[in-house]
Amino acid sequence: MARKVLVMGEVRDGSLRNVSFEAVAAAKTIAEGGEVVGLLIGDSVASFANELIHYGADRVVTVENDKLKSYTSDGYAQAFLAVHAEENPEGIVFGHTALGKDLSPKLAAKLEAGLVSDVTALEVEGGNVIFTRPIYSGKAFEKKIVTDGILFATVRPNNIATLEKDESRSGDVSSITVDVKDLRTIIQDVVRKTAEGVDLSEAKVIIAGGRGVKSEEGFKPLKELADVLGGAVGASRGACDAEYCDYSLQIGQTGKVVTPDLYIACGISGAIQHLAGMSNSKIIVAINKDPEASIFKVADYGIVGDLFEVVPLLTEEFKKLKVHS
Numbered sequence: 001m002a003r004k005v006l007v008m009g010e011v012r013d014g015s016l017r018n019v020s021f022e023a024v025a026a027a028k029t030i031a032e033g034g035e036v037v038g039l040l041i042g043d044s045v046a047s048f049a050n051e052l053i054h055y056g057a058d059r060v061v062t063v064e065n066d067k068l069k070s071y072t073s074d075g076y077a078q079a080f081l082a083v084h085a086e087e088n089p090e091g092i093v094f095g096h097t098a099l100g101k102d103l104s105p106k107l108a109a110k111l112e113a114g115l116v117s118d119v120t121a122l123e124v125e126g127g128n129v130i131f132t133r134p135i136y137s138g139k140a141f142e143k144k145i146v147t148d149g150i151l152f153a154t155v156r157p158n159n160i161a162t163l164e165k166d167e168s169r170s171g172d173v174s175s176i177t178v179d180v181k182d183l184r185t186i187i188q189d190v191v192r193k194t195a196e197g198v199d200l201s202e203a204k205v206i207i208a209g210g211r212g213v214k215s216e217e218g219f220k221p222l223k224e225l226a227d228v229l230g231g232a233v234g235a236s237r238g239a240c241d242a243e244y245c246d247y248s249l250q251i252g253q254t255g256k257v258v259t260p261d262l263y264i265a266c267g268i269s270g271a272i273q274h275l276a277g278m279s280n281s282k283i284i285v286a287i288n289k290d291p292e293a294s295i296f297k298v299a300d301y302g303i304v305g306d307l308f309e310v311v312p313l314l315t316e317e318f319k320k321l322k323v324h325s
Contacts, residue, residue, distance in 0.1 A: 001127055002034035003151070005091035006084065009040045009052050009060075010099055016048050018202045019095035021055040022160040028056055029122055030091040030129050030151055037061060037087055041079045043069035049173040056163040059172040061087070067180040070187035073103055075180050080107060082178045089150070091129075096154040097201065104154050113150040120159040120259070120280070137253060137276035157202050158259045159280075198232040200249065205231030206260045208251055208278070211238040212267020212288065212307060219245055221311045222266055228318045234258065236274045252277035264314075266307040270295030287311065 005027040009020040020038075027036045038057035040048055042064065049060035063079040080103070084092075092107075094100035096118045108115040120141070121132040128145045131153055135142050146152075200206065207226040209219055219233065226233045234256070235249040251258055253276040263281035268274060270286070270293055278284070279298050286299035287307045296302045303310055 001032060003031050003090035004035045004037065004087065005031045005093060005151075006037050006039055006087055006089040007052075007057065008080070008092075008094045008100070008103075009038050009045075009048065010095060010097060011040065011042055011045050011048055016051055017095065017097070017157075017199075018162070019097060019155070019157040020052065021162040022157065023093045023095050023155055024052060024056045025163050026119070026122055026153065026155045026160045027091065027093045028163065029124060030093065030153075032124060034090075035059070037089065039063070039080070039083055041068055041076055043067075046173065046175065050170075053169050053171040053173075054165050054167050056169075057171065059174070062173065062175045063178050064175065065178060065180050067183065070190055071099055072183055072185045072187060073106055074183045074185065076103055077106055077110070078180050079178045081110060083176055084111070086176065091151040092153070094154045096156045100154045104152065108152050111150060111152070113152045114146055116144050116146065116151075116153045118257075119153045119155045122153070122160075134280060137272065138279040156257070156259060158204070158261075198226075198230065200232045200234055200251070200256050200258060203232035203258070203260050205229045205262045205264075206234045206251075206258055206278075206281075207231055207264045207266065207311075208234035208236065208268060209239050209244070209266050209307075210236040210268030210274075211242060211244075212269075213239055213244055214267075216244050218267075218308070221308065221315065225264070225311055225315045225318070228315055228322065229262070231260070231262070234278075236268050236271070238269075238271075265295050265299070266311060268295050269293050270298065 007027045010017040038052035038060040040062045046062045116131040119131045131144045207222045234251040235245045240247045240250045253273040257277045259280045261282045264285045284299045285301045286295040287303045291304045
């Protein structure tokens with residue numbers, strides 16, 4: 001059955017996050033030939049509308065207000081619910097991001113809808129949309145269907161293939177004025193640490209270091225390899241606790257959950273808490289001096305050796321491959 005599906009697009013640091021396009025692709029599956037409507041909320045977001053259309057949205061609605069410059073759940077909820085009241089969609093899709101994880105449960109409660117979170121795959125069978133999501137820290141997967149009401153889901157970054165960008169696609173872009181009020185939180189200023197390289201949550205390649213990196217200086221060869229591969233640097237909690245790097249790089253149960261195409265674990269033992277954040281990576285390469293390290297049990301490829309010898313060799317070989325290609 002054809003459905004109208006509303007998709008939340010996320011703008012950050014002057015560009016649309018890639019998970020926005022993945023959410024559009026998921027919405028296309030849910031819509032089954034129905035209309036996919038993109039939604040952009042912020043203080044100046046209309047300029048990004050056509051990009052959502054190029055990636056598959058049929059049209060886009062924007063809500064712009066100075067009070068929406070920085071994300072607050074109160075402000076964004078008011079904006080979203082105003083659009084929802086006008087559009088009355090049968091489906092809703094968010095990215096499973098910090099914003100999506102914070103806002104979607106609140107909206108689901110307001111709309112009295114069930115929420116399927118952290119979706120990694122979806123398909124339609126017999127008129128039902130079947131959502132697949134990981135459980136037990138990624139050790140198993142469950143399939144869910146929504147039997148009644150709105151189909152509301154969040155999709156994990158790097159799991160749903162985006163549709164091919166088509167710059168010839170066009171669609172209507174409209175705006176809705178929302179009187180944002182009664183905000184319990186006012187964001188006065190946002191101070192961010194200087195970002196280096198690619199965003200971890202959307203990186204296709206991640207080079208991660210553990211306690212085996214031994215020091216802050218020990219992360220340098222990992223950063224060099226990440227630069228060559230166009231990837232990002234991550235870390236285990238052990239490396240963060242030892243103050244080798246900032247906690248913003250932490251991957252695991254209490255850090256970021258990532259699903260890159262390639263994950264290279266350097267000097268990481270493989271504690272279950274770390275595996276919970278990266279075990280669904282498409283290809284896992286482990287580098288560790290200890291042949292009994294648990295990380296080798298989940299690795300597709302393993303190298304028993306000193307990371308300070310192996311990583312520079314990999315960097316040089318990849319440089320050669322890039323030159324020849």
